[in-house]
Amino acid sequence: MSAIELDTVSLRYVDAAADALDGISLDIESGAVTWLHGAPGAGCSTLLLALGGYAPRFTGGALRGRIRMLGADPQTEDGRAALRGRVAYVTAVPALQLSGIAATVWEEIAFAPANLGWPIETIRTSVDTVLDRLGIRGLSTRNPLELSGGELQRVVVAAVAVLEPSVWLLDEPATALDAGGRARLFDVMISEARRGAAVVVASEDADALGPVADRLIVLQHGRVVLDGRPAELLSGDAVWAAGAAGTAYADIARRAAGLVASPRLAPPYPLDLALAVTRWS
Amino acid sequence: MVVNAGSPFRMRDVSFAYPGREAAAVRDVGFEAGAGDGIAVLGANGAGKSTLLRLAMALVHPTSGTVEVGGRDTRGLAPEDVARDAGFLFQHPELQLLERSVTAEVAYGLRQRGTAGSEAEARARVVLAETGLDAVADEHPYDLSPSLRRLVALAAALATEPAVLLLDEPTAGLNRAARAVVAAVVRARRERGAAVLAVTHDGEFALEALSDAFVMDQGRIVARGAVEAVLGTRPSVPDLPASAALARRLQLATTSPRAAPVAVALAERCRLLG
Amino acid sequence: MTAGTAALAFTLPAPSGPLVLYAGVVLLVLLAGAARAARTAALLSLTIWGFLWLLHVVLPGGRGPEAALAQGARIGAIATASVYLLHTFDPSAFLDAFAARGWPFAPAYFMVATMQAAPRLRARASGILEAQRARGLRVGRSPLARIRAIVPLTLPLLLGTIAEVDDRALALESRGLGGRRSSRRTPLAPSPFRSIDEALCWGTALAVAAALAVRLA
Numbered sequence: 001m002s003a004i005e006l007d008t009v010s011l012r013y014v015d016a017a018a019d020a021l022d023g024i025s026l027d028i029e030s031g032a033v034t035w036l037h038g039a040p041g042a043g044c045s046t047l048l049l050a051l052g053g054y055a056p057r058f059t060g061g062a063l064r065g066r067i068r069m070l071g072a073d074p075q076t077e078d079g080r081a082a083l084r085g086r087v088a089y090v091t092a093v094p095a096l097q098l099s100g101i102a103a104t105v106w107e108e109i110a111f112a113p114a115n116l117g118w119p120i121e122t123i124r125t126s127v128d129t130v131l132d133r134l135g136i137r138g139l140s141t142r143n144p145l146e147l148s149g150g151e152l153q154r155v156v157v158a159a160v161a162v163l164e165p166s167v168w169l170l171d172e173p174a175t176a177l178d179a180g181g182r183a184r185l186f187d188v189m190i191s192e193a194r195r196g197a198a199v200v201v202a203s204e205d206a207d208a209l210g211p212v213a214d215r216l217i218v219l220q221h222g223r224v225v226l227d228g229r230p231a232e233l234l235s236g237d238a239v240w241a242a243g244a245a246g247t248a249y250a251d252i253a254r255r256a257a258g259l260v261a262s263p264r265l266a267p268p269y270p271l272d273l274a275l276a277v278t279r280w281s
Numbered sequence: 282m283v284v285n286a287g288s289p290f291r292m293r294d295v296s297f298a299y300p301g302r303e304a305a306a307v308r309d310v311g312f313e314a315g316a317g318d319g320i321a322v323l324g325a326n327g328a329g330k331s332t333l334l335r336l337a338m339a340l341v342h343p344t345s346g347t348v349e350v351g352g353r354d355t356r357g358l359a360p361e362d363v364a365r366d367a368g369f370l371f372q373h374p375e376l377q378l379l380e381r382s383v384t385a386e387v388a389y390g391l392r393q394r395g396t397a398g399s400e401a402e403a404r405a406r407v408v409l410a411e412t413g414l415d416a417v418a419d420e421h422p423y424d425l426s427p428s429l430r431r432l433v434a435l436a437a438a439l440a441t442e443p444a445v446l447l448l449d450e451p452t453a454g455l456n457r458a459a460r461a462v463v464a465a466v467v468r469a470r471r472e473r474g475a476a477v478l479a480v481t482h483d484g485e486f487a488l489e490a491l492s493d494a495f496v497m498d499q500g501r502i503v504a505r506g507a508v509e510a511v512l513g514t515r516p517s518v519p520d521l522p523a524s525a526a527l528a529r530r531l532q533l534a535t536t537s538p539r540a541a542p543v544a545v546a547l548a549e550r551c552r553l554l555g
Numbered sequence: 556m557t558a559g560t561a562a563l564a565f566t567l568p569a570p571s572g573p574l575v576l577y578a579g580v581v582l583l584v585l586l587a588g589a590a591r592a593a594r595t596a597a598l599l600s601l602t603i604w605g606f607l608w609l610l611h612v613v614l615p616g617g618r619g620p621e622a623a624l625a626q627g628a629r630i631g632a633i634a635t636a637s638v639y640l641l642h643t644f645d646p647s648a649f650l651d652a653f654a655a656r657g658w659p660f661a662p663a664y665f666m667v668a669t670m671q672a673a674p675r676l677r678a679r680a681s682g683i684l685e686a687q688r689a690r691g692l693r694v695g696r697s698p699l700a701r702i703r704a705i706v707p708l709t710l711p712l713l714l715g716t717i718a719e720v721d722d723r724a725l726a727l728e729s730r731g732l733g734g735r736r737s738s739r740r741t742p743l744a745p746s747p748f749r750s751i752d753e754a755l756c757w758g759t760a761l762a763v764a765a766a767l768a769v770r771l772a
Contacts, residue, residue, distance in 0.1 A: 252540060
């Protein structure tokens, strides 16, 4: 059984002219990084909110179809109770994800396990482990409100990673980070997938996610229009045709192809600098 | 950088330390931005970049040295005075949004300086068109997505046609489409003579929208040059974006390291290679 | 924290011998090492004492120095105890105490989080001031300018905070807060409810009962 199963899921927001999600059926596996891509409004954020049980509950609207996550339905109270502590949700703005009552980073990370009633010794070892995993041991006594954006995002991720969730839902988690912060965040996602979690990340950054993701799902107008291996999909025009952006080198190739007809500028597009240089020298 | 007696923006030997702190946040900084110049302020967190922008807007005053905006020394000026010549984009638009419609929000700065309501609104609508926000002109700013809210704040800063634009991480957290709008608008304003000073971690934005860059480290300027010469040269600055890296490695004959001209040069290369 | 609560309960309904009470509370507070709290409270009380003296002794129709002293002492005792409570309030210890007794965590969390939000809101308010000034808002000295500045300074604070509520609620949920069948929260630090605190609490309750009994008799 897959970690996440969607069966003909549709969602329409209040006063909306069209469905935000339109009949989506998907199975998402554990132990892999699944990348959701699409133009703004295509439904990637909405899909993550629905998976987390936050839409339509917080957003308003109506949902049809069935979602099963780790054998429970996140759209019901019983399901959410069963899923407590097993699903992590991370957004782009770390400051909004703080508890607001932690005086130190250690307390911030201990917040969730304490809420779930873990024994204090287990909390201590788990927080310890995650401080090292995310390389933030040096921050453990700092006040979360005094951290920089990149440090804060790492702390916020640690604060949910400590629960060893089986599902990660991340919505553009790296947009406020610099290159170093992005790389560190994606390393965490990869290691979580290797640990066996189902990692689902919505992102417009093809250059960053291409090398990291195991599966690329492209949404357009609330529907799944592409589903396959990132390298394959990014080397062609299909991603662009679906209104989503491909890699920077594919972009340059397509612009040049608009000026000159040349086999060198046709797909398969190079995915990184080394491949681009080889192709176009 | 254009050096000009009538430069819209100039800093000379500026130093500043926050009261109660021993280490200076900004040390001996001097540079000039002429009409049409676009300068990226790069460097690690805590290097003094945001403080530099705040000095420019007279939100704080230098402990030594001079800051000149629109030809006036900022010593003795308040931020609302500098607003005559400069527009500031803060990183968190929620700090300023208060009107019931996007149009009213964009017109706010004009109304503060006494422009009549109807003219302010008309000019606001022009800026909304420039930033692609026509469709949401009558929406409540808080109903918009974070990316659109930042664009509204940008439009608001542009409405007064400032000679100097001060931008604090203008593209952080924005979606792709919004980032493209910001870059295009900043370029366009520079072409109309505005001087731009932008703190940024976004290498692509710096390349597309700006001309020069300097790197700050512990309050000092430690490197300066054209944007493509500074990006990717040290860990505290963003990597060189794809188009510039490609142009360099392939030694493409291009007029500029930006994506569009590099694509033209690449097309030419492929045409020659067959 | 518990000592502070005990002191509060101690002072509230005890109308007889308030001067002794006041002295006792100040002594306790000084003993507890919170000299600064005692000083703040004393300064607060001083203005009230002055006013009461004026009312009861200087102006005609007052009830004389005994009344002034009594009322002053009452207020002084309460003020000192309250200031001490605020001074010693430790949010983590407070929350841990709640958790240790198995009381529902969410209400305590929201209370503490609201209190802790104060410095954040203050920082935000100053950010708002800067942003509006940078757009030309004049915040001169004239009272009219200040009145005109109220809306552009407070509205973004309100709206901005409200706009964040959904995102914050979402994040809190994923950290195990709220929802049905909440398990008992684990206290993060051993609860320092010492026996002396226990004694103080019982002592307080007894003293209050005794005072009431004397009063009613």
